[in-house]
Amino acid sequence: MTHGIYGLIAEFDNPTALVKATRAARDKGYRKLDAFTPFPIEGLTDALHLHRNKLPLIVLTGGIIGGLTGFLLQYYVTVINFPINVGGRPLDSWPSYIIITFELTILFGALSAVLGMLGLCGLPMPYHPVFNAPRFALHSTNRFFLCIESSDPMFDLAATGDFLRALEPHEVSEVAH
Amino acid sequence: MPDTPPLVEPPQPDIAPGYTFASVTDQISAVVLTKRTPIFWYLCFSVGFGLVLLLLLCMALLFGKGVGIWGIRIPVAWGFAITNFVWWIGIGHAGTLISAILLLLNQRWRNSINRFAEAMTLFAVACAGMFPLLHMGRPWLFFWMFPYPNTMDIQPQFRSPLVWDVFAVSTYATVSALFWFVGLIPDLGTLRDRTRNRAGRMIYGILSMGWRGSAQHWSVYETASLLLAGLATPLVLSVHTVVSFDFTIAIVPGWHSTFFPPYFVAGAIYSGFAMVLVLAIPLRKVYGLQGLITDKHLENAAKVMLATGLIVAYSYIMENFGAWFGGEVYEKAAFWNRLTGPYRYAYWLLIACNIIAPQFLWIKRVRTNPILLFMSSIAVLIGMWLERFMIIVASLAQDFVPAAWGIFSPTRWDWFTFAGTIGLFTFLFFLFVRLLPMISIFEVRTLLPQAKVEEERG
Numbered sequence: 001m002t003h004g005i006y007g008l009i010a011e012f013d014n015p016t017a018l019v020k021a022t023r024a025a026r027d028k029g030y031r032k033l034d035a036f037t038p039f040p041i042e043g044l045t046d047a048l049h050l051h052r053n054k055l056p057l058i059v060l061t062g063g064i065i066g067g068l069t070g071f072l073l074q075y076y077v078t079v080i081n082f083p084i085n086v087g088g089r090p091l092d093s094w095p096s097y098i099i100i101t102f103e104l105t106i107l108f109g110a111l112s113a114v115l116g117m118l119g120l121c122g123l124p125m126p127y128h129p130v131f132n133a134p135r136f137a138l139h140s141t142n143r144f145f146l147c148i149e150s151s152d153p154m155f156d157l158a159a160t161g162d163f164l165r166a167l168e169p170h171e172v173s174e175v176a177h
Numbered sequence: 178m179p180d181t182p183p184l185v186e187p188p189q190p191d192i193a194p195g196y197t198f199a200s201v202t203d204q205i206s207a208v209v210l211t212k213r214t215p216i217f218w219y220l221c222f223s224v225g226f227g228l229v230l231l232l233l234l235c236m237a238l239l240f241g242k243g244v245g246i247w248g249i250r251i252p253v254a255w256g257f258a259i260t261n262f263v264w265w266i267g268i269g270h271a272g273t274l275i276s277a278i279l280l281l282l283n284q285r286w287r288n289s290i291n292r293f294a295e296a297m298t299l300f301a302v303a304c305a306g307m308f309p310l311l312h313m314g315r316p317w318l319f320f321w322m323f324p325y326p327n328t329m330d331i332q333p334q335f336r337s338p339l340v341w342d343v344f345a346v347s348t349y350a351t352v353s354a355l356f357w358f359v360g361l362i363p364d365l366g367t368l369r370d371r372t373r374n375r376a377g378r379m380i381y382g383i384l385s386m387g388w389r390g391s392a393q394h395w396s397v398y399e400t401a402s403l404l405l406a407g408l409a410t411p412l413v414l415s416v417h418t419v420v421s422f423d424f425t426i427a428i429v430p431g432w433h434s435t436f437f438p439p440y441f442v443a444g445a446i447y448s449g450f451a452m453v454l455v456l457a458i459p460l461r462k463v464y465g466l467q468g469l470i471t472d473k474h475l476e477n478a479a480k481v482m483l484a485t486g487l488i489v490a491y492s493y494i495m496e497n498f499g500a501w502f503g504g505e506v507y508e509k510a511a512f513w514n515r516l517t518g519p520y521r522y523a524y525w526l527l528i529a530c531n532i533i534a535p536q537f538l539w540i541k542r543v544r545t546n547p548i549l550l551f552m553s554s555i556a557v558l559i560g561m562w563l564e565r566f567m568i569i570v571a572s573l574a575q576d577f578v579p580a581a582w583g584i585f586s587p588t589r590w591d592w593f594t595f596a597g598t599i600g601l602f603t604f605l606f607f608l609f610v611r612l613l614p615m616i617s618i619f620e621v622r623t624l625l626p627q628a629k630v631e632e633e634r635g
Contacts, residue, residue: 016631022392038198038367039622040395043630050396059404074335077324082332096336099419103344106412110352110405114359117401121394123362124386131389137370139390140363142198 006129006177007032007149008160009136010169015041018144021167022047025148028163032152036130036145058116059109066108070101132176147175191286191624193468198622201469202367205618208464210372214611217463222607228600235594236311244314246590253573253585258312261595263420263565264448265305265602266346267441268558269353270413271449272298276356277409280402286477288620289469292364293460293606294453295357296615300605301452302350304598309342311594338422345419352412356405362388363398363619417441424568430511431572436495443488447531448561450482451554458551460610469616472545479544482557486535489564493532507577519584520571523563530560 012018018035022044025033035044045051074097078084083091118124130136130147139145146169148160157174164172238246249256272294279287310316322343324332333340365385372378388394421437454475461470500512515524534556537543544550575582609615622628 015628019630035392036390037392037395038202038390039363039619039628040399041392041628041630043632044392045396048392050393053397053400055397055400056404059408063408073324077332078335082330084334093336099341099415099422100335100344102415103341103348103412106408106415107348107351109408110355113401113404113408114355117359117397118386120397121391123388123394124383126387128387128389140367140370141202 004177005150005157006132006175007147007151007155008157008164009130009133009145009147009173009175010164010167011135011138011171011173012144012146012169013142015043015144017168018146019043019047021146021164021169024167025146025163029154030148030152030160032149032155034130034147034149036136036139036147038140038142038144053120055113055116055120059113062112062116063105063109067101067105069108070104071097073104074100129175129177134173135171143170191471191473192289192621193471196468196625197627198625201621201625202371202618204466204469205614205616205621206368206371208610209368209612209614210374210377212464215463217459218607218611221603222611225600225603225605225607228597229604231593232597232601235590235597238590239311239594240316244312246588247594248585248587248591250583250585252576252581252583253570255312255569255573256585257566257587257591257595258308259423260562260565260569261598262305262308262312263441263569264562265301265308265598266349266420267417267445267448267561267565268452269298269301269305269349269449270417270442270445271453272296272301273349273353273356273409273413274446274449275453276360277406277413280406281410285624286474288624289616290453290457290474290478291620292357292360292617293456293610293615295353295360296606296609296613297449297452297456298353299350299357300602300609301449302346302353303605304602306346306350307598307601309346338419338426341419342423345416349412349416352405352409356409359398359401359405360617360620361613362386363390364614364617366390367618368614414442417445429572429576430505430507431500431515431568433508434496434499436492436499440489440492440496443485443492444561444564447482447485447489448558450478450485451557451561454478454482454550454554455558456606458547458554460615462547466616469621475547475550476541476544479538479550479553482554483535483538486531486538486557490532493528511572511575514575515567515571518571518575520567520574524567524571527560527563527567530556531564534560 010021012021015037018037019041022033022035026047026049033048035041035048037044071094075092075094078093078097079091085091130145133145133147135143136145146164148155148164150157154160161172247256247258249258272291275287275294276291276298279291310319313319322333322340333343362385365381366388369378369381369385372381418438418441421441424432425434425437427433457470457475457478461467497512497516500508503509515521534553537549537553543553570585574584
């Protein structure tokens with residue numbers, strides 16, 4: 001159902017109240033929820049069931065690709081593309097490849113960690129409706145917000161509003177699109 | 178705002194009591210957004226900027242006339258340039274140690290010093306990176322160091338530690354910059370929401386990439402920070418190891434030794450913590466940040482300095498012992514020349530700065546006195562510079578056959594270029610202090626007792 005608004009947002013002034021409210025909303029059956037906080041809160045990750053994300057896998061893949069790139073690059077250059085015979089020493093001198101292989105593993109791993117993090121978060125994002133909430137600027141100072149989106153099947157402007165107000169927030173407001 | 182009382186009072190708080198989320202945010206962001214810029218800032222910034230101009234003059238002359246304007250003559254081909262390179266890159270190591278290794282070790286006190294320590298890393302690596310480029314003589318051909326298909330049909334020598342160094346240092350610079358920027362994103366969001374200035378809102382808005390503190394984002398963000406820390410930890414240990422390979426893989430007496438890697442890493446962290454203290458002590462005074470960068474931070478940094486200083490002292494002793502016990506005639510002569518040869522003043526000054534001066538840090542009164550701590554940090558920075566000078570110059574000047582010896586003496590351009598990079602570092606650092614939050618705001622918020630969620634389920 002459409003409501004013409006993005007959702008309802010409740011403002012709390014401490015992390016404990018926010019975590020309690022988030023749990024209550026989950027228990028009530030709301031699923032399209034998000035919380036906005038000035039710093040990471042361990043309990044919230046629990047309350048929103050966010051414990052798994054794909055980032056470690058992305059970084060592992062990036063690191064393996066980096067390591068292979070480093071090793072194969074050096075193998076290709078020293079054995080195939082530009083072999084230098086120094087007194088009959090073996091061309092495939094793998095111990096001397098270790099350092100660059102290691103460095104490229106780290107480099108690719110770190111790049112995929114950062115790009116993966118941005119990708120999973122959908123950043124950069126030039127516009128997001130939640131910034132329309134009247135006091136939302138305080139999310140980056142000292143206020144803790146819980147937003148129930150209107151796309152949630154259980155969302156009902158009056159009932160959800162009453163539910164949020166029952167959690168004793170500082171304020172409940174509508175978020176325009 | 179009603180502050181919920183903490184459940185358990187921590188034995189020694191990481192920051193001064195009485196802060197709230199709002200006051201932490203205000204105090205740190207005010208330095209950038211609202212506070213009047215202190216005279217101290219103008220002073221340091223102008224000195225830095227003046228020295229940057231000197232650096233540009235040195236570079237113009239260097240490119241015009243070649244590296245002959247420096248005192249480097251065969252056999253001492255490395256001189257000041259590589260000394261400064263190793264010194265600067267070592268200073269950078271403390272920033273990564275604080276931001277990555279102490280994060281993995283869950284040392285939460287680091288949260289209020291990691292941001293500017295990382296910035297220090299970044300700028301120190303920038304200064305370090307200039308020296309090999311300037312030393313090349315033809316820096317515009319620097320890309321010859323990287324493997325790429327070219328019409329000359331040649332490739333870098335991957336068995337050379339100098340090529341390893343290119344990869345290690347460029348990876349280090351990239352990863353440090355990424356780590357630093359990722360840490361800045363939430364704080365850039367804070368600045369975007371707090372600035373009243375339209376241009377500021379645009380710039381901080383673009384840089385923060387639309388960060389909105391969403392719990393879903395925080396969860397990915399924390400994973401990313403941990404993974405980056407896990408990657409940066411072996412990286413930082415590897416960088417100075419690779420730098421030490423530039424020496425140990427060669428057979429020059431005084432260089433060719435197996436314990437250089439740990440010795441170099443310890444020395445790097447030693448000088449890096451000294452630089453952290455040199456920056457932190459005046460900054461916290463000028464900006465009134467003693468509540469966030471407390472005496473505990475200074476004391477901890479001093480302890481790390483003392484510990485790494487002892488490792489360095491042990492290395493000096495073992496180095497001399499190894500030369501004597503090994504019985505190799507050139508090795509023995511090289512060390513005897515360090516102690517009594519033409520560079521003996523530098524050697525004994527280095528012993529005084531690096532081994533004797535830090536012993537005062539055993540005394541708690543010294544560790545908690547910012548002025549004495551500042552002075553001993555300066556001593557360590559000088560000592561570590563002299564150490565690199567001794568290793569590089571004294572070993573090259575008197576290596577094997579006395580007929581091939583040659584004494585190095587720096588010219589004024591050597592000194593000016595070195596001073597120029599100190600200026601570049603100062604210039605960049607004070608620009609950073611003015612434009613970005615020098616303390617990580619969101620990480621300091623997590624240190625507050627009211628950041629803890631009280632559990633009452635079950």
